[in-house]
Amino acid sequence: MSHATGVNFPDVIRQNGLYKVGILLLVALCLHLIGRSIYSAFFGPLSKFPGPKLRAITQLPRCWMILTGRDALDTVALHKKYGNAVRLGPATLSFVGTPEHWRDIYGFKGNGQLENPKDPQFFENPKNGQANLIYTSQADHQRQRRVISHAFADKSLRQQEQLLKSWADKLRTFLRQKIEAGETIDMVRAYNYTTFDVMADLTFAEPLYMLDKSEYVPWVETIFKAIRISTRIRAIKSLGKSIGAFINILFMRIPSINKRRLEHWGYTAKRVDKRLAQTPVRPDLWTRILESGGDPHAPESSFPIGEHHAIAAIFMIGGTETTATSLSGTTYYLLRNPEWMEKLKTELRGRFKSLEDIQFDQLTKLPILTACLKEGLRMYPPVPIGFPRAASSNCMIQDRFVPEGTSICVSQLATYRSESLFKHADEFRPERWLGDPEFAGDVLTALEPFSVGPRNCVGKNLAWHELRLLLTTVLVHFDLELCPESKDWNNQKVDISLHDPDFDDEDG
Template sequence: MVLLGDQQSQLMSASNVSRVAILYPFAAVIYNLFFHPLRKFPGPRLAAATKLAKSYYLARGETVDWISKLHDKYGPVVRVAPSELSFIEAQGWKDIYGFQSAGRPTNRKDPVFYAVASFETTNLLNANDADHARTRRIFSHAFSDKALKAQEPLLRKYVDLMVEKLYERAAKGKIDMVEMLNFTTFDIMSDLSFGEPLYMLENSEYVPWVALILGSLKGAAMVQVVSYLPLISGIVGFLFNKLINRMRRVHFKFCVDRVDRRLAAKTDRADIWTYVLRQENEKGLSLGEMHSNADLFMIAGTETTASLLSGLIFHLLTNPESLKELTKEIRSAFSSPEEMNLSSLVRLKYLHACLEEGLRMYTPVPAGVPRLTPPEGAAICGRWIPGNTAVYVTPFTSFRSVINFRNPEEFIPERWISSDYDSDNKAALQPFSVGPRNCIGKNLAYHEMRLILAMLLYHFDLRLSDESKSWNNQKVYALWAKPPLMVMVGPRKR
């Protein structure tokens, strides 16, 4: 049979497409290894050639451990994917995330990493520079020192309830401190964001909405894995995104309903919206921006604070001398818990040192948050980085590196108050990031952490249960995948 001319042409076209599809991955590997602008940066050959290596460790929750080993082998900057560099030097924070000098473009957020967090509008996390500056200026009043002092009774209400619940449960023996701290931080932020708690402390159980948040982290990591692998991103990406979007709709609607209810309340109570609404004018927040940012606060201002406290408690319980010193400072500084407040707790030097060391040893966001260099490139840590390169500091690795800290694997709060550790490059510890997009809730987080930890150690004696001796061996899916932290809790011996 003789094929017609157009049929032959179609077959030839299909054949050419097939050849391109087969040869393209090989051509990309050759380019990435020998011609890519990042070819001279150190790192494993497989990581330079393809994103398969990082995707593999990301899917297993082992990216941070893998990157840490690469930095141990290759030094302060490592190529972890064809167009991706990880840094651990302190200067990296300023060069990547910090304020830039006049005329120098900023490193924009990597759109592959920053998915839009709401279905209607952007928020502080992913807004463009102009919208971010306007939104942050409005919210800054709600996170100012004046606002935090006004919000102190609200914080104290839930910390006191946490103590009450711990007294009730102490007789039963072991308590999961991860669970108790999540109950506390979610109730606090819910009251600040929605005008009402989630009643998790009161009911001693997770509400389904919070369980959904905590359970979706691994799924979000899988979406990132799929985005790295074009050959499977079609059908698999569609299925993953459909699942994640369904979960996000449930989460977002929960926030929308409660924000609307709070806005309809017309009250001057000291919460986020009281301060935001005072700033309303022609440049104020739209309703969609209110919804989207409340959505963000309920993730960024809850699990991260509970994570830090969980990790710090673990390290204190596995370092009894540090626990003894901190407990002594707290109990000797106050004759009654009523004397504890945001102002008086700031004066406790060893408490602050423990918080800093906790943030170093168990930073709540351990993986790097990528930015893209401008098209013309940028100087980072004294090296010229080509344009459109994904760059970031990997916090966990930076905070545990001998480049920045002496005895980095040891929990030593004294390094923050003793001249014995003056050689430490303390500027490397930036758990709240730096620059115009650093964490707006930093001061709230510190006050919350001080109050919760101080009240806990004032009232109770703690001992780590044997089943949690290896608690810190965890995987990372954007945030730590924390197992229960089982602690023996008993009223303090007076």
């Protein structure tokens, strides 16, 4: 009722038939959306890809799987049922990573083929609006990669051997002190303390001192919480572009989330600025970046300070927890398979008596060590989901046309649990990497934990040095035993890259 005019608007609408028209329009819209979904599921260009028909009609089932941390395992089950290509949603395809699938989705392009860009529904723009290696244009990525790759070249990393060994020594001291105190050791935390300290030292010329304090610093806790929050955001954004845009705006207005976001970026920026204002006593990652044309203060610099901040944030997420997760998974499976633990210890202790004897060159020549680490990455990939791309306008995957904008990915865990690629795929069998004839049919090139193509992980060399050095340090000096409560430790829910036993714990 309008008190000023005395007009009853609902009566006016009813008298003029507009009310009924509105209802009819709403019903028509709903029928249109339902009809379009059904057409897409049964007759659209993606209808030829197998998968549950409910998944082809609506994104809700996958949204729920992501929210509950079961997306990776659910995708494994779907691939086992439907094959190497599965339709996970109305416009979402997942592939088992045959070499051809890796190449067609992520690989270098030629002959007029366009790169499949990062899926904007999954990846977020850097919080400071600057380009970074993860989600940026092809031109910006190439420009940054040319500079940053020098810091992660094997020649540069070998100059960091003594620094990395000093952190391996700190890990050894940390474990020894815990043992002398009669404490049970959480190896996940021990590995995370180490990898975060290493990356902070390499990036900022100053560690976080977590091995000294035996606890996560608030900044790292914020990173872990951000990973959990981003999983929820990713799930809801998967429902559609409009919903995704709304959710981004909504979440950024939640004080606690915005506070964590600003704290993370503020802390990163402060550390980068402090590092750039000094000349460290030893070369670090930023030394090589500055030497290679990345000085933000140089005349006509093409690498502004904001990009340094954005890239440092990537280093502190992508080069830390993932390496610790790989070490944790490999250690767990070695403990669950004591015959391989003994074989590896025999190889390592036969070559090294202590940390002081360990050299990078020698570590790369140990076949059982490499086999166990590769099998650990296969059984427990640090990023078990797939990093999605948006299909380009001329996207072809094994001679099958995929419509532009379709979300496409190689699902890592589904790839590594595929019997078509790996015999006894659900078993920890390092001998597959040692030429055992039983596994002659394995497609070993399907293992790509660092992805492939022009946007693969720039820190791959560093990760391998850390994996070899830290696992060797632990097993040369200590005998480990799996706690009874950790027997089924691998059955965890997943936050994008964080295998999280406390998935449902809001406070982490």
